[in-house]
Amino acid sequence: MPRRSIATRGGGVQNLPGRAELVRLDPSPCRRACPVGINVKAYVGLIAAGRPELAAAVIRERNPLPAACGRICSAPCERDCLRGRDGRPVAVRALKWFAVEVERERRTCAAPPAPPAARLPGRVAVVGGGPAGLTAAHDLAAAGVAVTLFDASERLGGLLAHGVPAFRLPREALDNDVAAILALGVETRLGASVDVATAPRLLEQGFAAVVLATGAAAAAGPVRTAGPHGLEAWSADALVRQWAAGERIVPGARLLVVAEPGGLTLGVAAARLARRAGAQNVTLCAPLPLSDWPIDDEQLAGLARDGVQLRPAAVPGPGERTAGALRVPLDGSGGVLELDALVVARPRWPELPAEAPFARAPLGTLAVHPVTLETSVPGVFAAGELSAGPRGVIEAMAAGRRAARSVLRRLAGEPRAGDDSRAGLVPESVPERGVRLTTRGGDRWRPVAEPPPGAARLDPVDPALTEPQAVAEARRCLMCGPCEECRRCTPTCEFVLAIDAAGRTPEVVRLPRARLADPAPDAADGLPSLAPRVVEARCVACGLCAEVCPWNIPRIAPRRRGAAVAGIDPRFCRSCGLCAGACPAGALEMPGLDAVPDPAAEVRP
Structure with a gap:
């Protein structure tokens, strides 16, 4: 063959x-x-x-x-x-x-690259300076579009600046990224609140398109809120915002942070901030078992470093206040906690005014075209949590990029196209x-x-x-x-x-064969094979190469004298190197990786 x-x-x-x-x-x-x-x-x-x-x-x-x-x-x-x-x-x-x-x-x-010399016709308004809005403004400005970025805050970044603790995301690093985006020629109007209901009026003010990216938390709620079973509690969202603004409010020395479904990430931030602000004893509870908590090893390690106690699969029961202390039982984990205050972390969700002239999705977010993200109002696009509900930073950025590309197609008079948010220069x-x-x-x-x-x-x-x-x-x-x-x-x-x-x-x-050194002798098409070469003298026929290969290419077969050895068919090998990296005997050699190494560039321990 x-x-x-x-x-x-x-x-x-x-x-x-x-x-x-x-x-x-x-x-x-x-x-x-x-x-x-x-x-x-x-x-x-x-x-x-x-x-x-x-x-x-x-x-x-x-x-x-x-x-x-x-x-x-x-x-x-x-x-x-x-x-x-x-x-x-x-x-x-x-x-x-x-x-x-x-x-x-x-x-x-x-x-930062200089703003494009040739500007495309038309101006675009981006409402919201969070991850989705910043990404949309970046891509539009880089393509030569005049962009005006509106944000109700005096500091760009959205929840990155106001809802993520500085120990997780240093403000200097965030400011550097924002400055690089603005250097593309993005005009900013900070402290300018644009309501979702009145956003279409921007089209009447001369903007060719509008990208709405106000996020899921358009405004901070009250500091005090109703907790479980009618108990008075503090809002984790409001506390995190105030801590981000430099106000170190400590509700008490003994705190219980209750993370409702969808609010665990916010609860982790509030618990760590409370501990760092001076609370002596902070407990974080959630109804899910620890294995189902949507947090990773880094966040778990951070909770441990800050001394936050975890109570998974636990919810607070009816409590009572006696002698200045709040006694709250924890259903599911047993025991009664004596607290000074409760902190409740609820999921963020976009709040849309009833008079907004947009079609709504079944969950209450803005209804958008699944590819272009255009709303029911022509020329107005919605990106990020406003149309998709709570999402992570990278998902919000992808939505901002998709909205920007849809705006570029609209400005160029091109028809709708498929999703190309991964496309680039x-x-x-x-x-x-x-x-x-x-x-x-x-x-x-x-x-x-x-x-x-x-x-x-x-x-x-x-x-x-x-x-x-x-x-x-x-x-x-x-x-x-x-x-x-x-x-x-x-x-x-x-x-x-x-x-x-x-x-x-x-x-x-x-490349042509003449540009390559020592082509494999079995290359039927005149070009070398990139499949690993089996050094039979080293092979111990352990079968690990066959075990790690996602495409099931290596085979262990006996040689003429009866000893088994690995074999790799170069016609079907994907040349990913998994088997070579896993081989304990070093019997698989990858062409090009080790043939002519550069000692000066090799990293040594």
């Missing part, structure tokens, strides 16, 4: 002059999972190579708010990471924060030489969970990866796919990264 070209496995082929082929690659699982299409594998590889500044540049190509995503992103890329099959995915979010922090500390962030090539990435073992990085010495304070930032930890964590990446997408193209690499005209799918150029 003739050897099948990699082109036929990649998903599409276009002939180029000479003997080159343009081959579309399936994106890696992490990149495919990212709502904004960040080239995760590229920046993880650059961190492993000891080049975090270049990694930060790769992140910024697709993400205008890398600091926020490095801290509080829901990390869908980690959920799809092949390393996660054993519960230990690569800590992608922590690596992103490491790269952004190194860039900031070393002051190597590239100067051709990235610049990163000047980097080959680095061996054969050390892909080790356990996942775990954040420190021990409480710090002394009293907790509001200002200490959550710990992050050190440089040795970041390099070790990045080298756990399996570099899935036939190309590493790392842009460290070398004479031994068969591929040169490119992007198709629409920017939707990674593509590579397959």
Whole structure:
């Protein structure tokens, strides 16, 4: 059977002059999972190579708010990471924060691009300065559109600035990202509240389109609220906002933070802030078991460091106030707590005025076109939580990007198109030489969970990866796919990264055989195979390669003399390197990774 070209496995082929082929690659699982299409594998590889500044540049190509995503992103890329099959995915979010922090500390962030000289006709109004609104303003301004950004607050960022504690997201890092967006020529009108009901009037004021991105918490509620069983309680949302504004209100020394369904993330922030503000005893309870809490290891470690007690699968029962203390039983965990105050964390939800001239979705949010995000009012688009309900920061950014692209099509007079929120410009090539990435073992990085010495304070930032930890964590990446997408193209690499005209799918150029060293002798099409080579003298026939291969390619078969050995059919191998990284005997060699290593670029422990 003739050897099948990699082109036929990649998903599409276009002939180029000479003997080159343009081959579309399936994106890696992490990149495919990212709502904004960040080239995760590229920046993880650059961190492993000891080049975090270049990694930060790769992140910024697709993400205008890398600091926020490095801290509080829901990390869908980690959920799809092949390393996660054993519960230990690569800590992608922590690596992103490491790269952004190194860039900031070393002051190597590239100067923001100048506003486009050629402006497109028409002005666009973006209402709301949160993640969705900032992303929409960034993409529109970068495309040459005049953008006016309205926000009711005097500080841009939305909940990133007013609802996320500074120890989770340092304000300086957020301000740097916002400044880079404004440098594109975005006009701001801070302190200008635009009601959703009156937003369509902006079209009458000369704006060609309006993007609504006011979020799920358009206004802060009262500090005091009704708690469970009629007990008076404090609002976690209002307290977090006041703490973010510098008002260190402490409701009492003994607090119980009750996280209602959908409010656990807010409850975690309120519990940690209360502990850091001076509360001596803080307990966080939620009706879900701990395994179902929608928080990750970093947040759990933060709760442990701040000394917050956890009561999972527990809800407060009817309480009573005696002698100045509030006695509240906890149903499900047993025991009675003596408290000074209750704090209730409820889910945020967009509040739409009844007179707003928009169609509503069944859950009460704005009804929008599923692709373009245009509302029932032509020319008005809704992005983020206003139309989708509570979402994470990366999902809000993806919605802002989709709305911006729909506005661009409207300004250009183009018809509606499919979702291309991951599309982008051709990235610049990163000047980097080959680095061996054969050390892909080790356990996942775990954040420190021990409480710090002394009293907790509001200002200490959550710990992050050190440089040795970041390099070790990045080298756990399996570099899935036939190309590493790392842009460290070398004479031994068969591929040169490119992007198709629409920017939707990674593509590579397959070079002529004359440009390659030592092609495999069994290459029927005149080009070398990228499948791992089996060194039979080392193979112990353990079968681990067959176990880790997602495509079930390796086979263990006896040789002529009876001894078993692994075999890999190059016609079907995806050349992802999983088997080579897992082989305990080093019997699988990946062409191009180790053939001509560069000692100067190799990262050493």
